[in-house]
Amino acid sequence: MHSDRVSRRAVLALAASAALMSGAQAQGAPEPARIGIIGAGNIGSTLGGLWAKAGHPVMLSSRHPEELKGLVEGLGPKASAGTPAEAIAFGDVILVAVPYKAYPQLAQDYAGAWKGKVVIDAGNATQARDGEVYGEVQTSGIAAVSAKYLAGARVVRGFNAANYKLFAKNAHREGGRMAIPIAGDDAQALAAVSKLVSDAGFDPIAVGPLAKADSFAMGSPTFNLELTAPELGARLGVSR
Numbered sequence: 001m002h003s004d005r006v007s008r009r010a011v012l013a014l015a016a017s018a019a020l021m022s023g024a025q026a027q028g029a030p031e032p033a034r035i036g037i038i039g040a041g042n043i044g045s046t047l048g049g050l051w052a053k054a055g056h057p058v059m060l061s062s063r064h065p066e067e068l069k070g071l072v073e074g075l076g077p078k079a080s081a082g083t084p085a086e087a088i089a090f091g092d093v094i095l096v097a098v099p100y101k102a103y104p105q106l107a108q109d110y111a112g113a114w115k116g117k118v119v120i121d122a123g124n125a126t127q128a129r130d131g132e133v134y135g136e137v138q139t140s141g142i143a144a145v146s147a148k149y150l151a152g153a154r155v156v157r158g159f160n161a162a163n164y165k166l167f168a169k170n171a172h173r174e175g176g177r178m179a180i181p182i183a184g185d186d187a188q189a190l191a192a193v194s195k196l197v198s199d200a201g202f203d204p205i206a207v208g209p210l211a212k213a214d215s216f217a218m219g220s221p222t223f224n225l226e227l228t229a230p231e232l233g234a235r236l237g238v239s240r
């Protein structure tokens with residue numbers, strides 16, 4: 001009887017630790033992480049190429065995925081093409097790389113699909129391109145507006161703070177990697193994105209919670225620089 005109770009306890013303990021473990025795995029991202037990319041333009045295709053080269057399966061997406069055939073063939077066997085819905089379903093991690101004016105539409109179309117997933121938000125709002133949402137960002141800050149439109153996802157702002165040509169030029173550079181500032185509220189999501197920043201060939205700098213993303217928003221003093229982590233950390237007041 002006593003031994004039955006002990007073994008029942010042992011089974012319950014094992015079940016509890018297995019549940020905890022699978023919860024932890026679900027919270028981060030497996031290795032290699034599958035990455036779904038919404039928007040296969042300048043940023044999406046540049047980062048998709050870097051991650052594919054690092055061994056991550058990537059799905060680039062378009063509302064016309066048949067047009068991505070040549071692009072994904074050029075990125076090698078780890079790259080594939082799909083619709084935005086397919087890329088979200090595919091990814092352990094999602095990169096959002098579309099014009100900011102599309103965010104309200106994304107929120108309407110995909111909020112249920114990315115719920116609980118790690119989402120890297122690379123979008124910036126510009127006056128010339130983004131209309132009404134640009135005004136919203138001017139009023140509330142981009143961190144708050146992204147949190148609103150990407151609600152339900154575990155959002156990390158990242159790869160927004162420089163031109164894609166600098167990412168293409170500096171990936172894996174010698175003599176002090178280029179630093180990429182990231183910010184988010186979820187520690188596991190930040191860890192997963194830090195790893196993907198490293199795999200793409202850069203040094204991540206975790207600046208703080210999502211609200212801190214405003215400190216490296218487009219137009220901020222550190223925007224579009226090619227600094228190392230100690231240099232950028234000093235300017236953003238972040239010690240590593």
Ligand SMILES: NC(=O)c1ccc[n+]([C@@H]2O[C@H](COP(=O)([O-])OP(=O)(O)OC[C@H]3O[C@@H](n4cnc5c(N)ncnc54)[C@H](OP(=O)(O)O)[C@@H]3O)[C@@H](O)[C@H]2O)c1
Binds near residue numbers: 041099125
């Ligand atoms: N360019 C840069 O250097 C840079 C740097 C940092 C951050 N950013 C930011 O990253 C984002 C993307 O910039 P980009 O230069 O890569 O843009 P881009 O080259 O114009 O590509 C944007 C992609 O977004 C897709 N798209 C547009 N509306 C969509 C919607 N409603 N639903 C799904 N997909 C949609 C388009 O795909 P389809 O039309 O094929 O569906 C297109 O491939 C912007 O917010 C930008 O501010 C850009």
